[in-house]
Amino acid sequence: MKFFVDTADVAEIRTLAASGLLDGVTTNPSLIAKSGRPMLDVIREIAELVPGPVSAEVTATDFETMLKEGKKLHALGKHAKDNIAVKVPLTPDGLRCCKALSSEGIMVNVTLCFSAAQAILAAKAGATFVSPFVGRLDDIGEDGMALIADVVQIYRQYASFRTEVLVASVRHPQHVVAAAKLGAHVATLPPNILKQLFKHPLTDNGLKAFLDDWAKTGQSIL
Ligand code: E4P
Numbered sequence: 378m379k380f381f382v383d384t385a386d387v388a389e390i391r392t393l394a395a396s397g398l399l400d401g402v403t404t405n406p407s408l409i410a411k412s413g414r415p416m417l418d419v420i421r422e423i424a425e426l427v428p429g430p431v432s433a434e435v436t437a438t439d440f441e442t443m444l445k446e447g448k449k450l451h452a453l454g455k456h457a458k459d460n461i462a463v464k465v466p467l468t469p470d471g472l473r474c475c476k477a478l479s480s481e482g483i484m485v486n487v488t489l490c491f492s493a494a495q496a497i498l499a500a501k502a503g504a505t506f507v508s509p510f511v512g513r514l515d516d517i518g519e520d521g522m523a524l525i526a527d528v529v530q531i532y533r534q535y536a537s538f539r540t541e542v543l544v545a546s547v548r549h550p551q552h553v554v555a556a557a558k559l560g561a562h563v564a565t566l567p568p569n570i571l572k573q574l575f576k577h578p579l580t581d582n583g584l585k586a587f588l589d590d591w592a593k594t595g596q597s598i599l
Contacts, residue, residue, distance in 0.1 A: 378557045381430075381565035383545070385412040387422045389568050394426050403432040403508075403545065403565040405464070405488065417453060424455045430505070432486045434464035435474070443474040451483050462486045462505055467495045472502040479503035486543065493527040500538040506563065511556075512546035521546070522555045529559050550574050 379400035382393050385408040393399050402423050409416045420433045433453070435446040447463035454460030462484035465471035475485045479502070486506040487499035491514060499507040509528060511521025525544055532538045541562035547553060550573050553564050566574075 378561065379563040380571065381432075381543070381563055382571060383408070383547070383565040383567050385409045385414075385419050385423070386568070387412075387419060387426070390423055390426055393568060393571065398571070399427060400563070401430040401432070401462075401565075402427050403464070403486070403543075405432075405434050406436055420450060420461070421453045421455070424453055424460050429454065429460035430462040430484055430486070431460060432462045432464045432488075432506075434488065435466075435471075438466075438468065438470060440470040440473045440477075443470060444477055447474060447478050447483065447485075451478070464488050464508075467491075467499060472498055475499070475502040475504050479505065487540075488545070490528075491524070493524060493531060496524075496528040496540075496542075497531060500532060500535070500540040504540045506541050506543040508543045508545040508565070510546035511544055511552055512548040514546075515548065522552070522559070525556055525561050526559050529561060 380398055381401040381403050382390060382399055383403045385404045390402060409419060412419055423431050433450040435443045437443045437446050443465060450463055451461045463478055464486040465474050466489045467487050475487055479485050484505040486508055487504040488508045490496050490499060490507050490509045496507050509524050514521035514524060528542050543563040543565060544556040544561045545565050547564055547566050547570055556564050
């Protein structure tokens with residue numbers, strides 16, 4: 378399972394990239410707004426830090442302008458052609474743009490997916506990734522992880538569907554575990570959730586006990 382980090386905070390990404398656990402980054406217009414910085418600068422800097430995929434979202438809603446924005450965002454990539462994934466919303470124009478960009482070899486992340494039917498459309502449009510938002514479904518009393526199960530199952534039926542299931546809107550570590558059990562390809566995690574994955578009180582207590590006992594020996598490895 379690949380881990381992407383869901384943030385536009387470049388300093389945070391720099392730290393997390395050093396952990397060696399990061400396979401990519403996702404951003405969205407709300408995360409860019411939260412950073413308080415110009416989007417193109419932010420995406421350029423992230424692309425320098427992370428070989429990819431780095432998702433950068435279009436903000437137009439019509440096909441022609443989306444396509445222009447998508448090509449401009451894709452050109453910000455510093456590494457190979459697979460550095461930037463253009464993020465498009467799951468709308469008719471968004472999927473038309475997905476088809477056009479993916480047929481030119483540009484990675485596309487279809488975002489704002491809330492149903493299995495929408496995920497089928499994304500795969501047929503040639504999306505590299507589809508992003509079902511599990512947390513937002515849970516928030517309205519639906520079952521986000523049931524959607525992941527459906528999409529994983531459906532995609533497995535068709536060899537022609539190459540789209541990877543990117544679990545988005547992750548709210549807690551159990552979302553990550555459940556998604557991994559279902560065989561989802563990717564989870565994009567807010568930085569605090571990524572850090573929470575490390576935590577277990579028995580790890581902290583066990584390490585403290587080992588180090589206390591070691592200190593009593595007066596030895597040093599180096
Ligand atoms: C990722 O691509 C999405 O933009 C993100 O996971 C949305 O998460 P949220 O529901 O916490 O805003």
